Amino acid sequence: MAIELKRVTKVVAGDTHIHATSLKLEEGRFNILLGTTLSGKTTLLRLMAGLERPTRGEIWFKGRNVTGLPVQQRKVAMVYQQFINYPNFTVYDNIASPLKVVRMPPKEIESRVHKVAELLQIEPLLKRMPGELSGGQQQRTALARALVKESDLVLLDEPLANLDYKLREELREELPKLFHDTGATVVYATTEPAEALLLGGYTATLHEGRVTQYGPTSSVYRAPGDLLSARVFSDPPINTASVSKRGERFHYNESVSWKAKGRYAGLADGAYTIGFRPHHITLAPGSSESISVVGNVVVTEISGSESVIHMRVGKDTWVSLSHGIHSLKRGQGVELFVQTDRCFYFDKNERLV
Amino acid sequence: MIGKTTNQRAWFLVLPVVVLVAFNALIPLMTVVNYSVQETFGNNVFFFEGVKWFEQILHSERFHASLLRQLSFTGIILLIEIPLGVAIALAMPKRGPWVSVCLVLMALPLLIPWNVVGAMWNIFALPDIGLLGRMINGMGFDYNFTQQPLAAWFTTILMDVWHWTSLVVLLAYAGLSSIPDAYYQAARIDGASSWSVFRYIQLPKMKRVLTIAVLLRFMDSFMIYTEPFVLTGGGPGNATTFLSIDLVKIALGQFDLGPAAAMSLIYFLIILVLSWIFYTLMMRNEEQ
Numbered sequence: 001m002a003i004e005l006k007r008v009t010k011v012v013a014g015d016t017h018i019h020a021t022s023l024k025l026e027e028g029r030f031n032i033l034l035g036t037t038l039s040g041k042t043t044l045l046r047l048m049a050g051l052e053r054p055t056r057g058e059i060w061f062k063g064r065n066v067t068g069l070p071v072q073q074r075k076v077a078m079v080y081q082q083f084i085n086y087p088n089f090t091v092y093d094n095i096a097s098p099l100k101v102v103r104m105p106p107k108e109i110e111s112r113v114h115k116v117a118e119l120l121q122i123e124p125l126l127k128r129m130p131g132e133l134s135g136g137q138q139q140r141t142a143l144a145r146a147l148v149k150e151s152d153l154v155l156l157d158e159p160l161a162n163l164d165y166k167l168r169e170e171l172r173e174e175l176p177k178l179f180h181d182t183g184a185t186v187v188y189a190t191t192e193p194a195e196a197l198l199l200g201g202y203t204a205t206l207h208e209g210r211v212t213q214y215g216p217t218s219s220v221y222r223a224p225g226d227l228l229s230a231r232v233f234s235d236p237p238i239n240t241a242s243v244s245k246r247g248e249r250f251h252y253n254e255s256v257s258w259k260a261k262g263r264y265a266g267l268a269d270g271a272y273t274i275g276f277r278p279h280h281i282t283l284a285p286g287s288s289e290s291i292s293v294v295g296n297v298v299v300t301e302i303s304g305s306e307s308v309i310h311m312r313v314g315k316d317t318w319v320s321l322s323h324g325i326h327s328l329k330r331g332q333g334v335e336l337f338v339q340t341d342r343c344f345y346f347d348k349n350e351r352l353v
Numbered sequence: 354m355i356g357k358t359t360n361q362r363a364w365f366l367v368l369p370v371v372v373l374v375a376f377n378a379l380i381p382l383m384t385v386v387n388y389s390v391q392e393t394f395g396n397n398v399f400f401f402e403g404v405k406w407f408e409q410i411l412h413s414e415r416f417h418a419s420l421l422r423q424l425s426f427t428g429i430i431l432l433i434e435i436p437l438g439v440a441i442a443l444a445m446p447k448r449g450p451w452v453s454v455c456l457v458l459m460a461l462p463l464l465i466p467w468n469v470v471g472a473m474w475n476i477f478a479l480p481d482i483g484l485l486g487r488m489i490n491g492m493g494f495d496y497n498f499t500q501q502p503l504a505a506w507f508t509t510i511l512m513d514v515w516h517w518t519s520l521v522v523l524l525a526y527a528g529l530s531s532i533p534d535a536y537y538q539a540a541r542i543d544g545a546s547s548w549s550v551f552r553y554i555q556l557p558k559m560k561r562v563l564t565i566a567v568l569l570r571f572m573d574s575f576m577i578y579t580e581p582f583v584l585t586g587g588g589p590g591n592a593t594t595f596l597s598i599d600l601v602k603i604a605l606g607q608f609d610l611g612p613a614a615a616m617s618l619i620y621f622l623i624i625l626v627l628s629w630i631f632y633t634l635m636m637r638n639e640e641q
Contacts (some may be wrong), residue, residue, distance in 0.1 A: 051538055072544040080535040088557040098543045145543075 001013060002027035003048060003153060008057035010043055010209075014342065017043045017102040018209045020057065025185055025202075027152075030176050032207075033189040033198045033219060035232055044206070045155045051074050074153070077146035081158040083131040083138035085145070095144045116148045119178065121249035128281060137188035141172075147182065149337030154179060156188045160195070172198055180305075190342035192237045197221060205232040227275060227350040235309060238279045239318040244271050250340075253314045258291050258340045278308070278321035279289040280342040283334075290337035299327045310338065369608075374632070388614035406615035410428045416616065418591065419599040426506075426595060430513050435563070438521025442529055445522070445556070456526075459519045467516075471583025474512040478584075498585065502592035505585045509593050517570060524566045530561035565633040570629060575624055591593060596620055613631055 003025045010018040016042050023333045025031050033041045046052045046155045047059065050071040058067045066074060072074060077098075080133045092113060098167045100111045117123040127267060130138050139159060146154055156175075160168040176199055190196060195219055196203050205228070212219050213229040225229035229345040230261050246269055253256045260267060281293075295313035302308075302325050309320040320336055328334060345353045361519050389406055391399040445455050465473070480486035480497045489496040499502040532555065537573070540550045578597040582589065585603070587594035600620065604613035 046538075047536075049542065051541065076542060078539065078542050080533075080539065082533050082535050083538045084533070084535050086553045086557075089553065097545075101544045305442050 001182060002029075002062060003128055004060040005044075005047070006058040006060065008047060008054040008059060010052065011055040012048060012222075016209060018047065018054075018212065021209075021211050021212060023204060023211055025187065026181050027185055028180075030199065031188065032199055032201055032203040033187060033206055034191075034193065034203050036044045036191055038208075039206040039232075040209040041191075041206055043209075045078070045187060045189055046154065047080055047153055050074050050126030062218060076149045076153045077149050077151040078155040078157065079139070079146050079159045080144050081161045081283050083130070083135060083142055083162070085138060085141050087130060091122060091129075091130065091133070091141050094130065094141055095126075095148050097143060098149045106263070112148050113144075119147070120144045132205055134167075135163055136171070139163060139171070143178075144348065147178065150182065151184060154182075154184045154186045158188065158191065158199055161191075161256050176200060178325060190202060193221075193233050196212060200305055204216070205229040205231055214235045223241070223352065224275075224344060226290045226353055227273060227344075227346045230275050230344055230346075234277055236319045238275045238277055238322065239281060239316070240273055240275050241316050241318075242272050245269050250274075250295075256291060258275045258289075261289075261341070264353075267345070269350065272332075272353070273350065275344040276338055276342055278319045280339045281320045281336050283309075283316060283320070283322045283324075283326060283336060287338040287341060289292070289341040290339050292335055292337055294333060294335050297330055297332045299330065300328045309334070309336075368572045385614045385617050388415055388610045389618055390570075392611055402611065405617070410612055410616045410619060415599070419594055422592075422594065423575060423596045426510070426577070427437055427571060430517070430574050431567065433510070433514050433519050434518045435567060438518050438566065439525045439559070439563070441518070441522045442525035443551070447530065449517075456523070457525075459522050462519050463523075464518050465516075467579040468583050470512065470516050471580040474508065474515075477583050500589050501531055502589055504587060504636045505593050509581050510586060512584060513574065513577070516580065520531050521566045524562045525559055528562035529555060546593065558603070560635075562633070568631055571576045571631060572624060572628060575627070583634075618629065 005021055005023045007020045007022055008018060008278065009016065009020050020046070028269065033044060044051070047054055050066065050069055050073075052058075054067065058065055061065065061074065072109060085091075086097060089097065095116060096109050097115045099112065103110075113126075114123065117126055120143060121136060122140045125137060125141075130141060133141065139162075143159070146156075152176050159175075160171055160327060163171065164198075165177050174196065175188075186201075188199060188201075190199075200217050202215065203210045203220045204214040205220060205224075207228045213225040220229065221233055222276060224233060227240070240253055243250045244266055245251075245260060249257045249259055249265075250272070285292075293313050295311040295318070298310040298312055298317065300307055300309050305323065305325070307324065307326045307328075309322060309326065311318055311320065318336075347353050383446050385631060390402060392402045392403070393399050441459075444454055445459075462470075471486050476572045477483045480490055480499075486498070487498060495501075498508040519625075536554050536558075537550065540554060545553070576597055577595055578601070581595060582592050582598055582601075585593045587598040597620075600616055603609050603616065
């Protein structure tokens with residue numbers, strides 16, 4: 001067990017930023033904190049780092065209670081959304097700074113800095129100042145500073161958010177590999193579901209200061225434990241609808257119904273909420289289990305080869321992600337197909353059934 | 354053809370500025386240049402004298418003495434106000450309701466007219482009725498700024514520090530508040546001491562605003578007139594006769610227009626050259 005939060009609560013000026021959260025992160029894993037802005041990602045990271053003290057609860061690190069231990073005495077490293085480097089140090093001195101603070105012999109500092117710089121492909125830049133580097137190079141320097149310490153815990157707070165698209169893709173691919181070799185436990189905060197999926201590892205979904213689910217990233221995505229986790233882990237947002245089960249069929253708006261199959265067949269009659277992702281409601285039937293719904297177009301956004309269609313069906317507003325470019329007029333009637341076999345069914349308490 | 358017409362018309366747009374600058378800078382400056390090379394005995398009769406006045410001023414012991422006083426004064430107040438301003442800015446709260454209270458309190462001295470500052474300190478420091486004067490004498494020091502050169506200097510410097518440190522504080526505070534919190538966190542994670550945080554994060558990040566603060570304080574203090582004029586009138590003797598006070602004495606007291614004009618030009622050039630040197634020195638590292 002690398003780090004464990006035991007019912008950690010953080011209250012700031014009467015506002016509860018983190019509700020009693022328990023989380024166990026295994027050693028050497030790549031963990032992702034996924035949540036919207038203000039969901040408490042940064043606060044959780046700061047608590048893990050020891051930059052802040054939890055109001056209640058305990059934090060254990062490698063079998064030791066470190067709740068009150070100041071950050072300097074923990075072996076942690078952190079990388080931020082902003083590119084944080086010492087402005088008047090060269091790249092070399094920047095990377096070496098955490099080692100100099102602990103008075104490491106110069107020879108070892110040199111070999112470590114070069115090793116890390118090579119790993120991050122910034123060796124030719126070692127003599128430059130941070131101000132002369134591109135954003136990507138500055139962030140690589142900051143990452144090198146975090147890596148060089150060989151910390152047991154590395155915290156990354158949206159490290160790629162301020163980079164442009166190309167650099168972000170590049171680093172996104174490199175990061176899990178980089179940290180895999182060090183054996184460090186990594187916690188990576190992001191707002192983007194797509195980024196979490198690309199990074200893999202384990203994901204904790206966060207909503208308003210609560211961890212709603214934690215598990216391997218792909219299984220959290222495929223089987224969200226509750227509606228909140230499904231909402232957090234979907235971009236564009238997941239569509240929802242209230243349905244009722246009567247006998248063997250689910251009914252929506254009294255006009256649409258489909259047969260309950262497999263494990264859903266045995267569900268008790270009553271009200272349920274279904275959730276389905278935007279790419280499971282499309283202009284063309286996606287599978288044999290698709291049912292047709294008719295709605296009115298609210299707005300269409302075209303991104304490259306895909307169209308995002310916002311539509312109103314009864315009281316509900318749904319988003320569809322369909323292949324191809326479809327220019328649909330506002331208010332136009334449109335028939336869309338929902339793949340009922342890809343729907344998540346949630347009970348009255350919004351738990352997955 | 355069309356391009357040419359457009360170009361000519363563009364002159365009309367800069368004309369107001371040209372006229373304004375001409376009236377408030379160029380024409381007065383040229384008048385001064387005109388005076389500086391001529392002698393007059395009144396009645397608007399002038400004789401050309403060449404560089405006579407410049408030579409006279411540059412060799413005059415009186416000018417050397419006021420220049421030395423001026424340089425010492427500016428040096429001393431810069432040495433006090435810049436570090437003190439930075440220290441106060443560092444001590445100010447970073448957020449919360451006290452920020453605006455502190456900022457307003459800091460800005461107050463800057464809002465007071467200069468002659469009022471002089472008058473205030475004159476009364477404040479009077480040894481018989483002034484609060485400060487009475488207090489210092491009460492502590493057993495013999496203090497009378499109207500008679501002792503050292504006391505006059507002390508009072509003038511104290512007054513300038515009181516009046517202008519705020520400017521440095523405000524600039525330094527602006528520089529400090531532009532540093533993202535993440536820098537401080539990163540430094541804490543590294544285990545950096547508070548001195549390192551100041552030396553390697555705060556100071557480099559404040560560099561630009563501090564350059565501006567030094568330049569402003571240098572130029573302003575080098576031209577200081579009103580406050581010491583009201584406080585000490587340049588005395589006792591000539592103890593606090595700084596360049597501008599001396600200049601006014603020559604121009605309006607003795608009505609030596611030629612030497613005064615020559616001195617003005619020399620004075621102007623000194624400020625220009627020193628400002629340029631300051632700026633180049635402080636910005637040199639930036640470019641490296």
